Amino acid sequence: MLKNTASTYGWVAIALHWLMAVAIFGMFGLGVWMVELTYYDAWYHRAPELHKSIGMLLLILLVLRLLWRLWNVRPQLMGLWWEKIVALGVHRLHYLLMFTVIITGYLIPTAEGTGIDVFGWFTIPATFSFDKQQADLIGKVHWLSAWGLMGLALLHSSAALKHHLIDKDVTLTRMLGLPRKTAKGENL
Numbered sequence: 001m002l003k004n005t006a007s008t009y010g011w012v013a014i015a016l017h018w019l020m021a022v023a024i025f026g027m028f029g030l031g032v033w034m035v036e037l038t039y040y041d042a043w044y045h046r047a048p049e050l051h052k053s054i055g056m057l058l059l060i061l062l063v064l065r066l067l068w069r070l071w072n073v074r075p076q077l078m079g080l081w082w083e084k085i086v087a088l089g090v091h092r093l094h095y096l097l098m099f100t101v102i103i104t105g106y107l108i109p110t111a112e113g114t115g116i117d118v119f120g121w122f123t124i125p126a127t128f129s130f131d132k133q134q135a136d137l138i139g140k141v142h143w144l145s146a147w148g149l150m151g152l153a154l155l156h157s158s159a160a161l162k163h164h165l166i167d168k169d170v171t172l173t174r175m176l177g178l179p180r181k182t183a184k185g186e187n188l
């Protein structure tokens with residue numbers, strides 16, 4: 001099924017979750033690598049172009065994901081009461097950090113008034129301009145939120161593995177779209 005139910009994620013939420021997770025990890029690696037390139041590297045111009053284009057597609061996916069999330073029921077979280085509160089907080093923080101990293105990413109190259117050309121398909125126009133000091137601050141927030149997102153994703157995936165290996169519940173398998181039985185044999 002496409003939509004979520006009270007007990008599991010639908011295919012749209014699953015596809016958006018994993019597509020975006022892979023893209024975000026890739027974007028992090030690309031970002032760390034590209035800022036070290038020098039003018040004489042073949043990828044000096046191409047890597048930032050790629051980073052910006054994928055980033056803008058991620059923004060579109062993120063908006064669609066948030067709307068889908070708000071329009072759907074949220075499958076019941078598993079674990080102890082405090083684990084559920086932490087999980088919900090972590091999920092929300094993920095959204096906040098994803099928006100922060102993408103919006104600051106958009107503001108870095110557009111600060112001087114140039115729009116972002118997305119793979120030559122369309123251009124996202126610049127909206128705000130900033131002086132050098134403000135642009136530096138935006139760059140710092142981009143860096144911080146990118147690292148924050150990686151740290152949170154590490155915590156989040158460790159929790160998913162803990163649910164799977166220790167609690168033996170369906171938290172991970174239902175996000176993978178796998179058979180609807182828990183490791184204890186209970187039906188989902």
Ligand code: HEM
Nearest residue numbers: 024027028031032035052055056101102105106108143146
């Ligand atoms: C999930 C999304 C993103 C992640 C994880 C990410 C990650 C990173 C990282 C780790 C860096 C290196 C920072 C440093 O070491 O100074 C970086 C740099 C950069 N990112 Fe992103 N980024 C994302 C989205 C975007 C978007 C949407 C744009 C623009 C449309 C963008 C534009 C830039 C630019 C221009 C730099 C170079 C900054 C500089 O030269 O200091 N990023 N990004």
Ligand code: HEM
Nearest residue numbers: 017021024069077078087091094095153157160171172175
């Ligand atoms: C940057 C990478 C990631 C981000 C931004 C992210 C974000 C999220 C968010 C926001 C949710 C809540 C559901 C939704 O609104 O879509 C979620 C759920 C989930 N994520 Fe991730 N995630 C990432 C990586 C991972 C990884 C690597 C794993 C596993 C190893 C994982 C496993 C799960 C599971 C199992 C759920 C369902 C949790 C539940 O139902 O209680 N995620 N993730």
